[in-house]
Amino acid sequence: xxxxxxxxxxxxxxxxxxxxxxxxxxxxxxxxxxxxxxxxxxxxxxxxxxxxxxxxxxxxxxxxxxxxxxxxxxxxxxxxxxxxxxxxxxxxxxxxxxxxxxxxxxxxxxxxxxxxxxxxxxxxxxxxxxxxxxxxxxxxxxxxxxxxxxxxxxxxxxxxxxxxxxxxxxxxxxxxxxxxxxxxxxxxxxxxxxxxxxxxxxxxxxxxxxxxxxxxxxx
Numbered sequence: 535x536x537x538x539x540x541x542x543x544x545x546x547x548x549x550x551x552x553x554x555x556x557x558x559x560x561x562x563x564x565x566x567x568x569x570x571x572x573x574x575x576x577x578x579x580x581x582x583x584x585x586x587x588x589x590x591x592x593x594x595x596x597x598x599x600x601x602x603x604x605x606x607x608x609x610x611x612x613x614x615x616x617x618x619x620x621x622x623x624x625x626x627x628x629x630x631x632x633x634x635x636x637x638x639x640x641x642x643x644x645x646x647x648x649x650x651x652x653x654x655x656x657x658x659x660x661x662x663x664x665x666x667x668x669x670x671x672x673x674x675x676x677x678x679x680x681x682x683x684x685x686x687x688x689x690x691x692x693x694x695x696x697x698x699x700x701x702x703x704x705x706x707x708x709x710x711x712x713x714x715x716x717x718x719x720x721x722x723x724x725x726x727x728x729x730x731x732x733x734x735x736x737x738x739x740x741x742x743x744x745x746x747x748x749x750x751x752x753x
Contacts, residue, residue: 538572542614548584551616553626556605557730558651562626563634565594567616572607579604581618600624650716650726657720673717681721684714 543549548566555562565583567575571591574582581594581602595601602620609616627634646652660670673681688711695703719725 536609536613538569538576540613541572541609541616542612543569544614548586549614549616551581551583551618553581553602553618553620555632556619556621557727558649560633560651561635562602562620562622562632572616575604575618576607581620595623598624598628600626602626653713653716654720654726657716661720670717673714674721678718678721681714681718685711685718688714 541549547568549568549572551565551567553562553565554560565581566586567582568584571582571584574591574593578593581604583592583594584590585592601623602618603622605619605621607616607618625632627636657670660668661674664671664674673684688707691707692704692711695707719729
């Protein structure tokens with residue numbers, strides 16, 4: 535574990551801190567810390583920065599409620615920049631967006647890798663714009679009953695493929711099921727983050743159960 539004394543603060547006693555979402559790996563914001571704010575962050579387990587404009591400490595979410603709970607803090611190879619992984623409550627940006635990084639300067643010819651968040655945003659766009667000829671548009675226009683019917687049908691297809699032991703077909707059907715489940719999520723206003731939080735809560739419960747079982751067996 536790196537000692538705080540090994541970090542390289544600049545001439546103003548500051549070190550840049552890049553904050554990322556622990557779940558999505560999305561870059562949320564860039565802020566600055568001095569030694570005191572870093573120590574407070576480590577002690578309280580939530581981000582505290584140094585405001586260069588106000589010349590004072592500020593705890594993220596102190597007034598907005600958009601707190602960032604720290605998972606870990608990592609220094610770069612030169613030890614003059616910090617990468618802070620967090621679980622956040624609410625948007626990171628003061629403008630109300632999830633990230634402070636929203637205005638693209640350049641778009642290359644490389645395709646973005648697939649992500650559940652990316653698919654969700656695409657489906658949200660389809661629901662808002664309802665482009666003609668889109669299968670997703672068709673589902674949203676037909677409504678909840680049709681979407682639920684498709685989820686049921688795709689679930690059955692997964693079971694059939696899995697029972698047959700056909701890996702390739704099972705992968706194909708699971709992809710279909712995931713797509714339709716995400717259409718259902720968008721229709722019902724259930725975010726990917728809602729699902730992550732639910733799974734995370736089950737992980738904690740499972741971890742506790744395992745610990746209790748081990749304690750009982752060893753006792």
